[in-house]
Amino acid sequence: MSRFIDRRQFITELSLSAVALGLAPRIARATRRGDIKLAGQPQNVVVLGGGLAGLAAAFELKKAGHNVTVLEARKFPGGRVQTIRDFAAGQYAEAGASVFPQSHVFTYGYATDFGLPLRPAFRAGVDSMANIRGNQFRISSTGPTNIPFQVTSSERAAGVFGLISLYLGSYMNEVGNPRKPNWPPPDLSAIDAVSLKHLLLDLGASDGAIDIIAASQLGLLGFGLDSFSAMEGVVTEAIGSDPIFYEIVDGNDQLASALKRKVKKQFWKSSVVTRIEHNDSGVTVTYTNSGGIQTISADRVVCTLPFPVLKDIEVFPAFPEDKQLAINELKLTPVTRTYLQFRTRVWEQAGLSGYGLSDLPIQNTYSPTLTQLGKPGILTSYTGGQRALDLGVMSESDRQSYVLRKMGNLFSGLDNQYTGGTSQIWHEDPWARGGFTYFEPGQMATLLPIAQRPEGRIHFAGEHTSAWHGWMNGALESGNRAAEEVNNAGSVATLVVGGDQFPKGEMT
Numbered sequence: 001m002s003r004f005i006d007r008r009q010f011i012t013e014l015s016l017s018a019v020a021l022g023l024a025p026r027i028a029r030a031t032r033r034g035d036i037k038l039a040g041q042p043q044n045v046v047v048l049g050g051g052l053a054g055l056a057a058a059f060e061l062k063k064a065g066h067n068v069t070v071l072e073a074r075k076f077p078g079g080r081v082q083t084i085r086d087f088a089a090g091q092y093a094e095a096g097a098s099v100f101p102q103s104h105v106f107t108y109g110y111a112t113d114f115g116l117p118l119r120p121a122f123r124a125g126v127d128s129m130a131n132i133r134g135n136q137f138r139i140s141s142t143g144p145t146n147i148p149f150q151v152t153s154s155e156r157a158a159g160v161f162g163l164i165s166l167y168l169g170s171y172m173n174e175v176g177n178p179r180k181p182n183w184p185p186p187d188l189s190a191i192d193a194v195s196l197k198h199l200l201l202d203l204g205a206s207d208g209a210i211d212i213i214a215a216s217q218l219g220l221l222g223f224g225l226d227s228f229s230a231m232e233g234v235v236t237e238a239i240g241s242d243p244i245f246y247e248i249v250d251g252n253d254q255l256a257s258a259l260k261r262k263v264k265k266q267f268w269k270s271s272v273v274t275r276i277e278h279n280d281s282g283v284t285v286t287y288t289n290s291g292g293i294q295t296i297s298a299d300r301v302v303c304t305l306p307f308p309v310l311k312d313i314e315v316f317p318a319f320p321e322d323k324q325l326a327i328n329e330l331k332l333t334p335v336t337r338t339y340l341q342f343r344t345r346v347w348e349q350a351g352l353s354g355y356g357l358s359d360l361p362i363q364n365t366y367s368p369t370l371t372q373l374g375k376p377g378i379l380t381s382y383t384g385g386q387r388a389l390d391l392g393v394m395s396e397s398d399r400q401s402y403v404l405r406k407m408g409n410l411f412s413g414l415d416n417q418y419t420g421g422t423s424q425i426w427h428e429d430p431w432a433r434g435g436f437t438y439f440e441p442g443q444m445a446t447l448l449p450i451a452q453r454p455e456g457r458i459h460f461a462g463e464h465t466s467a468w469h470g471w472m473n474g475a476l477e478s479g480n481r482a483a484e485e486v487n488n489a490g491s492v493a494t495l496v497v498g499g500d501q502f503p504k505g506e507m508t
């Protein structure tokens with residue numbers, strides 16, 4: 001979901017102090033990637049969606065010896081992993097996924113397997129800015145920060161970036177490995193029923209501390225701290241708690257392209273799935289491409305379509321009631337990112353990274369060019385929930401001027417340097433309909449297992465089916481899980497239904 005600059009900065013810039021180490025949770029690790037050995041006969045598998053989940057499933061199944069076809073609505077692979085390259089001086093920014101830690105073994109593992117160059121996604125010794133409760137203040141990277149409103153003495157000692165560990169650290173230690181059987185542990189399930197805000201209040205967090213946490217990146221999820229489950233908040237923090245995050249040099253879309261190259265001509269672009277029909281012996285998928293309405297039949301399907309998209313696709317016979325409920329109820333956070341290009345990086349000249357946390361309508365800011373060369377720079381406003389909806393309805397030029405004006409509450413000297421910009425409004429993207437999954441109170445422990453569960457010959461993957469939801473790792477992990485399910489199911493004899501097998505599609 002996020003860049004988690006806050007915790008990373010907290011840990012690295014306090015030089016891994018005893019306090020930080022004491023609070024750092026055990027990092028959840030997924031252990032198994034790829035390595036599927038063909039079980040039984042090769043199967044014909046159609047993968048719906050060519051984002052990272054679909055590409056990973058297709059790659060692993062193909063490697064094991066199965067016949068795979070990916071149906072993808074867009075003209076390019078990667079789904080929510082897209083790199084925007086229309087900035088000055090060859091600079092770029094991520095439209096979706098930006099950074100990942102080494103503990104995300106699927107993301108880190110595939111990126112290194114494919115030889116993609118990585119670099120740490122931060123720069124040491126630069127400060128951040130905050131504007132909360134009408135107070136603008138600087139968050140030091142080298143010493144304590146004076147929080148200019150009332151918080152408790154232990155909160156003041158923990159500092160802006162230590163509040164989450166202060167209150168959630170012991171729960172984060174419980175997270176462990178979500179891929180293990182019998183996950184989640186009872187202590188985590190127990191807090192699924194309440195919102196994160198409710199849990200923080202129960203744990204004694206002051207209103208000031210809650211406002212700081214809400215202004216940080218956790219506040220991007222759903223519609224704020226009272227909209228999502230406390231278990232969700234704890235898992236999200238635990239699986240993104242590494243000290244160092246990485247990015248792929250020159251853009252994360254290279255990971256999608258590398259996976260797509262492995263799938264080769266079995267990636268069918270501009271193919272929009274409209275109907276799924278399934279029975280005991282196979283699955284037939286209807287899709288449209290430039291040639292009109294097409295069908296393809298297969299032994300099994302891996303469906304990675306985000307649930308808000310799948311909700312509108314005809315399925316016959318219908319899924320069981322609880323699955324349909326999960327498809328209807330699971331939501332993606334509305335997300336708007338507004339990118340502003342500047343002639344020079346005035347914020348860096350002031351010793352600032354460009355990271356800002358706020359309760360302003362622009363919510364968080366960060367600079368995609370922090371690790372890129374060149375004189376010009378980009379600042380991005382990153383909003384989730386209601387703020388994303390509010391910014392999303394503006395015209396591009398209104399949004400640009402509004403965001404530029406509001407950024408003045410964090411950084412000075414921007415106006416004369418501004419040259420233009422662009423936006424990414426994820427909830428308006430017809431093939432995503434939101435940025436990343438969030439679980440409302442009560443949903444994570446109940447809906448996640450149902451979302452993952454295969455229905456007959458249809459297997460489910462996608463970030464929304466993974467404990468690493470909101471991360472590339474969740475997409476890749478779920479693709480591996482679904483590939484394993486398909487392969488294991490193949491040890492039982494399968495029959496192919498009638499109809500055209502793998503007719504000619506639009507290939508890239």
Ligand SMILES: Cc1cc2nc3c(=O)[nH]c(=O)nc-3n(C[C@H](O)[C@H](O)[C@H](O)COP(=O)(O)OP(=O)(O)OC[C@H]3O[C@@H](n4cnc5c(N)ncnc54)[C@H](O)[C@@H]3O)c2cc1C
Pocket residue numbers: 001002003048049050051052053054071072073074077078079080081095096097098099100107271272273274304305306309335337426430431432434435436461462463464469470471472473474475
């Ligand atoms: C703003 C934002 C910030 C993020 N930050 C990070 C980050 O810093 N680090 C990180 O690791 N992750 C981050 N993520 C999360 C990460 O991008 C996602 O978890 C991951 O890319 C999801 O992959 P997926 O395959 O599950 O879904 P998708 O990428 O959405 O793939 C689904 C595919 O299905 C296709 N599709 C949809 N409908 C149809 C149809 N009818 N027919 C055919 N195809 C269809 C779509 O076009 C898409 O390609 C972020 C995401 C966003 C949006």
